[in-house]
Amino acid sequence: MTSLSSFTTEQVRELKRIKRRSWLMSYAMILPAILFLLAFVIYPTVSMFIMSLYYGNAMNPYKKFKGLANYNVRPDFWVALRNTAAYTGMALVLVMVLSILFAQWMYKSRKLNNVAQTVFFTPHLVAGVSAGFIWSWLMSSQPYGLFNTVFNALGFSTVRWLDDSSTAMFSIVLMNTWKNVGYYCLIIMSAMKSIPTEIYESARLDGSSSIKTFFKITIPMISPQLFFLLITITTGSFKVFDSVRIMTNGGPGDATRVLSMYIYDYAFERNNTLGYACAAGILMMLLMVAVTVFDFGFVEKKVHYQ
Amino acid sequence: MAEIVFEKVGKSFGSTKVIENLDLTIEDGKFTVLVGSSGCGKTTLLRMIAGIGPATSGRILMDGKDITHQPPEKRDIAMVFQNYAIYPTMSVRENIEFGLKNKKVPKEERDRRIAEYAEIVGMTPYLDRKPSDLSGGQRQRIALARAMVKKPSVFLMDEPLSNLDAKLRAAMRVELIELQRRLGTTFVYVTHDQIEAMSMADTIVLMEKGEIQQIGSPEEIYHEPANIFSAQFIGTPPMNVLPMEDGIRFGVRPESIDMEHQRVDGMALYRKGHIITREMLGAEMQYKVRLSDGTTIMVRSEENDRSDLQEDSDVWIMARASRIHFFDKDGKHIGHGGPDSLLAKLGGMNE
Numbered sequence A: 001m002t003s004l005s006s007f008t009t010e011q012v013r014e015l016k017r018i019k020r021r022s023w024l025m026s027y028a029m030i031l032p033a034i035l036f037l038l039a040f041v042i043y044p045t046v047s048m049f050i051m052s053l054y055y056g057n058a059m060n061p062y063k064k065f066k067g068l069a070n071y072n073v074r075p076d077f078w079v080a081l082r083n084t085a086a087y088t089g090m091a092l093v094l095v096m097v098l099s100i101l102f103a104q105w106m107y108k109s110r111k112l113n114n115v116a117q118t119v120f121f122t123p124h125l126v127a128g129v130s131a132g133f134i135w136s137w138l139m140s141s142q143p144y145g146l147f148n149t150v151f152n153a154l155g156f157s158t159v160r161w162l163d164d165s166s167t168a169m170f171s172i173v174l175m176n177t178w179k180n181v182g183y184y185c186l187i188i189m190s191a192m193k194s195i196p197t198e199i200y201e202s203a204r205l206d207g208s209s210s211i212k213t214f215f216k217i218t219i220p221m222i223s224p225q226l227f228f229l230l231i232t233i234t235t236g237s238f239k240v241f242d243s244v245r246i247m248t249n250g251g252p253g254d255a256t257r258v259l260s261m262y263i264y265d266y267a268f269e270r271n272n273t274l275g276y277a278c279a280a281g282i283l284m285m286l287l288m289v290a291v292t293v294f295d296f297g298f299v300e301k302k303v304h305y306q
Numbered sequence B: 001m002a003e004i005v006f007e008k009v010g011k012s013f014g015s016t017k018v019i020e021n022l023d024l025t026i027e028d029g030k031f032t033v034l035v036g037s038s039g040c041g042k043t044t045l046l047r048m049i050a051g052i053g054p055a056t057s058g059r060i061l062m063d064g065k066d067i068t069h070q071p072p073e074k075r076d077i078a079m080v081f082q083n084y085a086i087y088p089t090m091s092v093r094e095n096i097e098f099g100l101k102n103k104k105v106p107k108e109e110r111d112r113r114i115a116e117y118a119e120i121v122g123m124t125p126y127l128d129r130k131p132s133d134l135s136g137g138q139r140q141r142i143a144l145a146r147a148m149v150k151k152p153s154v155f156l157m158d159e160p161l162s163n164l165d166a167k168l169r170a171a172m173r174v175e176l177i178e179l180q181r182r183l184g185t186t187f188v189y190v191t192h193d194q195i196e197a198m199s200m201a202d203t204i205v206l207m208e209k210g211e212i213q214q215i216g217s218p219e220e221i222y223h224e225p226a227n228i229f230s231a232q233f234i235g236t237p238p239m240n241v242l243p244m245e246d247g248i249r250f251g252v253r254p255e256s257i258d259m260e261h262q263r264v265d266g267m268a269l270y271r272k273g274h275i276i277t278r279e280m281l282g283a284e285m286q287y288k289v290r291l292s293d294g295t296t297i298m299v300r301s302e303e304n305d306r307s308d309l310q311e312d313s314d315v316w317i318m319a320r321a322s323r324i325h326f327f328d329k330d331g332k333h334i335g336h337g338g339p340d341s342l343l344a345k346l347g348g349m350n351e
């Protein structure tokens, strides 16, 4: 090893310069990311928090300082929260279960696989707003609603999908499931494909039934991907907006008024309640953080990483 | 306890035929070793017995019962896979226990057996670890324990010791032989290591390119090789095979050659040679010798203190009649130590 003392002072200075330059370089490399984070995450969050302390509207957010008064939420907040929870719960179960089942069904056969994959994946490419429109037409209880036309033709009575407060939320979940399941299914399927076939053969020799193999081997082996689904579906469902806005606009009554609809409503459709909407937004964000922290803290322990 | 019979069995993957028209009887309660070079179809054969890669033609019988199309879980068989195929999400204990649970073995019995076999493979301290924390050799030992604990009537092992270090491999070899003797179970053991095959087998099945070259005890395979392939597969270095007239060849094992400065009477083979290299292997010496016609042969000797046999010295290469094998032009074994007509021709080539 050459020690530093064997260099001339000139060389030492040069070395230090190189070191400083590489230090600068590394920060320069992450600078764009930091700037993005500051401009599009940190700054809006902070200003939203500041706005939540005021009384005002979109034109003039800072009319009057109210401190934390906006955080004293109104009763309809709880309704919106409950709706969001219901939506998230239904979407989570439905999307997870369906993508696992479809993946399990498709991953073995290449032919089926290619066709089915395309069929399932295409909806994911459709814009949320368009999908909402298409489905409100499909689900309409007017004579032109396709689902009901089919139902009536088969002798069933009309289902008032979006017009009945007991089915409206589920109808929206259904639409979003149709839209997203192909994408998640793809993730699950690639995870299933990475399981060596010898493991399944070994399980068969061990006398394991296919149900048992599925729960004892397949599910644990795709748990990292399932965990990914859990996080993305939960956070995604929490923020659901466009489909609700298009398909029911929060109705009938308040049946599908989810948190983001609620915030939108207070921010842009009412007078001087922007601060209140911002407070609800902050609460929603904290809630999402809490759920994610819970997922990572408790659920992730059950995840098996290779 | 089971005897396995292959009747005209064929196996193809798509249009590639890997095995054709194979007849083989694997005896009940014997330690049978399938040996052959990489890609010759050893794993394919095991998978047919296990039922996870069914034969595409012919029949496979187990104790006289046709099992060709029986699903694997209905066969009383355990297999150690070449790549272990242990369940990565389960602990060592759960891996070993899985098959027993499926067979509804009561908890006490399960715990007793797990303890017993974990001890045999030396994995007791690791029972609650996950396979990802273990070395390749340790995983292989889990796979062994997982198979043994089920006490199957046929035990299939696909190169189960290939990832163990030399010392552990020797120990496990003895352990497996003892286990087989104790249980009296039919063992089918795959390896490409001829030493493993020789030391463990009751019966060796030597394969090449999907065909069986020879079936026999280690002694038979060594002393009565069915053909040149068989003769050269077993033994390190392989048997020296040299041409004679009419496409006939003779072979002599490196360890059967006597090498001296002086001609010794009473031998069948005499050749002059020149030592090219000399390797000290510990207990034995190994020489590479060039004969006067330019061919090189290998010689192995237990006399490891012969300072007179140095590189660059001229020697006589000699062998007794009984040690000389003859092969016809198709490579099939004609006999050893005879016939005299061929021995005479060998002598005729003396200088």
Ligand SMILES: Nc1ncnc2c1ncn2[C@@H]1O[C@H](COP(=O)(O)OP(=O)(O)OP(=O)(O)O)[C@@H](O)[C@H]1O
Pocket: B013, B016, B018, B036, B037, B038, B039, B040, B041, B042, B043, B044, B045, B082, B192
């Ligand atoms: N699923 C498969 N599809 C196509 N060909 C296969 C398949 N499995 C095996 N083969 C071919 O069959 C031949 C025999 O393979 P096998 O795995 O039985 O060899 P092996 O004797 O076990 O070799 P090794 O000692 O390397 O494990 C090989 O030529 C291989 O390419």
Ligand SMILES: [Mg+2]
Pocket: B042, B043, B044, B082, B158
């Ligand atoms: Mg193999």
